[in-house]
Amino acid sequence: MASGAGADGTVGKALEVLDRVAAHGRPVRFSDLLAESAYPKATLYRLLQTLVHQGLLTQDDATGSYRPGLRLLRLAHAAWATASLAPIARPWLDTLAMETGETVHLAQLDQGQVLYVDKRNAARPVEMYSSAGKVGPAYCTGVGKAMLAFLPPAALPGVLARQSFHRFTPATLDSAEKLTAELAEIRTRGHAFDREEHEPGIICCAVPILTRGGRVIGALSVTSTTARSTLETLAAGAGRLREVAAQIAAAAEDWQFPEAG
Known part of the structure; x- marks a missing residue:
């Protein structure tokens, strides 16, 4: 550095x-x-x-x-208010949290890493790493992979070079080759998963937030635990997640956000 x-x-x-x-x-x-x-x-x-x-x-x-x-x-408050999706997305996060009863995350990409800009806790809160303002890895989180998958091809190698590929759990993708293969699958199906890759017992389904021109400005996820949900159950709500992400993107179209990555 x-x-x-x-x-x-x-x-x-x-x-x-x-x-x-x-x-x-x-x-x-x-x-x-x-x-x-x-x-x-x-x-x-x-x-x-x-x-x-x-x-x-x-x-x-x-x-x-x-x-x-x-x-x-x-400075942080000014950045949150003018360069973050959080103020725009607040009502949709509230609604999604009420509908699912699960933890909802809103994130953006910062220097190739995940910046959590807002969060709604589950009806039965679960302790986990994420909180608003915290930075997390992109290669092993649902929101991170959702954003990486939709970056311009020219930007992806530089962002992949910033990943540590530290193995947090046995499920963590630990190489650029494995991650690249999964990103291709995410682009095809339109949503990403966290399969206990960052924290044991924590799973999620995530989608990118894209402008009409296809630029990544953030990601949205619904997160649960293996004790009370499954990836299949979370995937069933991917359509609703994409709908909410599109509504947030439409509301953000007139704002100027930093380029992803």
Whole structure:
């Protein structure tokens, strides 16, 4: 990541450091950041202080540790309101959650990964990885595969190169070749599955959200567990999912979203 950030100069380096602080999910000390950083001690300190001065990081006076700053909340809210499908899709997510009684996810593609932008919990909630604002892998989630399958052919190799293919479960697709074959099947049938590929016991059916021109702007899924549903049952609702996705896409046509991938 450092090489890519270096190509963007100081701004890229500072954003990389910001990403690293956020990835810890807790206040993090300078020594911990230095141990994993490719930057010299003086450079890392200067970048951290710049981020603190700009309100993007906060430094605890007592411990010296760093955590994301409140300015990020303002920026995140602005991005959610203007670059996210979430405000547009809210009523359809509410309706779909009531109809199915299951967990509903809304996601977009960000740098080749899944960004969950909204979620409705099931009538009987189940603990799972996803939550609004979290980033997940694209190659082993239903929403991720639904979006990857409908990317322009020229864009797909670059996005596949960003996948880690870490094996989360025995069902995880662990190579670009296996994923590419499945993406072809998804394009044919129009919907994707998560067959316990990211988390044991969690299954879903997902569809892409496409503009009239066929551009991927997001994905929608209904997620359940193997204890109370099956892939066949979820697949039976794929038509309704596609209908809702089309309604969301129609409402979003006048908005300008970042290009997928």
